[in-house]
Amino acid sequence: MEYDVVIGLEVHAELKTKTKVFCGCKNEFGGQPNTHCCPVCLGLPGALPVLNKEALKLAIKAGLALGCEINEIAVFERKNYFYPDLPKSYQISQMVRPICLGGHLKVGEKQIPINRIHLEEDAGKLIHSSDGAVTMIDYNRGGVPLIELVTEALQAPHIESADEAVEFLEKLRQVYIFTDVADCVIEKGQMRADVNVSLKPKGSDKFGTKVEMKNIMGFKAVYRAINFEIERQKQILEKGGVIEQETRRWDDTAGESYTMRKKENAQDYRYFPDPDLLAVEVSREVVERIREEIPMLPEQLKEKYLSLGLSEYEANIIVKDQNLIDFFEKTYKDCENAKAVSNWLLGEVSSLAKEDGQIRIAPSDMAKIICLMDAGKINRSVAKTIFTKVWTEEADVEALAKQLGGSLTDAELESMICQIIENNPKAVGDYKTGAEPQKLLKWFVGQVMKESRGKANATKAEEILKTKLD
Ligand code: ADP
Ligand code: MG
Ligand code: ZN
DSSP: OOEEEEEEEEEEEEOOOSBOSSSSSBOOSSOSTTOSOOTTTTTOTTOOOOOOHHHHHHHHHHHHHTTOEEOSEEOOEEEEOOOTTOTTSEEEEOSSSOSEEOOEEEETTEEEEEEEEEEEEOOOEEEEOTTSSOEEEEGGGTTOEEEEEEEOTTSSSOBOSHHHHHHHHHHHHHHHHHTTSOOOOGGGTSEEEEEEEEEEETTOSSOOOOEEEEEEOSHHHHHHHHHHHHHHHHHHHHTTOOOOOEEEEEETTTTEEEEEEEGGGOOOOOOEEOTTSOOEEOOHHHHHHHHHTOOOOHHHHHHHHHHTTOOHHHHHHHHTOHHHHHHHHHHHHHSOOHHHHHHHIIIIIHHHHHHHSSOOSOHHHHHHHHHHHHTTSSOHHHHHHHHHHHHHHOOOHHHHHHHHOOOOOHHHHHHHHHHHHHHOHHHHHHHHHSSOHHHHHHHHHHHHHHHTTTOSOHHHHHHHHHHHHO
């Protein structure tokens, strides 16, 4: 039997604020355990939370970048459950009125709908001793601002494969990094996903029962967990079994998942508005001001690059890397030859940067080199020489161009060629009688370039050489 796969994602990302979401403690990864804590984030009786406006602003910014509506009134609610990493025994989150609603993110050609993005607080971290005898708690992470984005799996188009889920997460990460709302370092747990998977008979409009896998770290793990779950459900359905609604934990080392809890004991969080926090009114002026701060996003940049004449291939490589985008943008600002900028960037610049681990030429210098070439003041080979010198010795582009540049007049070129032909009678003979005249012609061009220290125009030199030799 053929099945349709339906996937819903719940993605948590830690916001890049200086302080936590409801107190003034540092929002910083790591640190001595329990040193970024205060009565508020430790949940001591009588302590009162105060909303960090910066966190709210970043949540709004993330939402705007994803095309969400921003709720005019956002309400914070208590999500009640007991777990040692949550000292208050409730998490301050949002249920009925999240800060962002709707929106979408493009995956392949599909606009995947987003249900909501809400603002909440992160929990502390449990550290189990290797023998399992002791569990320690570090509350430094408790109270760090989180946004949780939930995709809309029950609307078309939805995510249908592990590949699409990973692409969604990669694109989302890019959007967060571009808009500077979150660093999303996976290894630091700054971006984590819950994955919901269900299967239904191909073409059926009745959705299957979903299984959720919580807190998967890393995109590869997400990919494997989804494929494992699809296969597990397929096998059950093939045997005529039913899928039980449950939460499973993915064990990436073992490469399999196991049951955490079944629906029978699904948690009831008893959400209610937190009486310690006022509802927040978000004025439209504030929203518009935040909207203005949003830079061009990868999708839009790609459109722009295509319209500047770059190929799909080039545009895709550049928009994947903030360093390449910065270099492209700055260079292009000074010399409006997009194709040349892209050629240098993806050619010489990238290959040297790979060796050195960084780009060692200023965009303004790169732009100067391209402009000099476009103006016919230097040829490609001189341009390359200058480029290498600037890269390795921080040389001055204009001084070098004066020294090495300037093209030969036609007469100079012709007399140089005559000289070279005269000095190499054997090569001339081989050219006329040998099996590989084309190779010898190239050799002659090489001699001209060498003699002229790169100032000659290679195409022109080849033409003249051919007429003379023939
Ligand atoms: P829960 O209350 O169990 O967390 P939600 O309604 O919040 O469930 O949905 C969580 C995620 O699961 C959302 O992305 C949602 O679109 C997705 N989802 C809901 N139903 C299904 C289903 N049948 N198959 C796959 N994903 C689903
Ligand atoms: Mg949920
Ligand atoms: Zn605190």
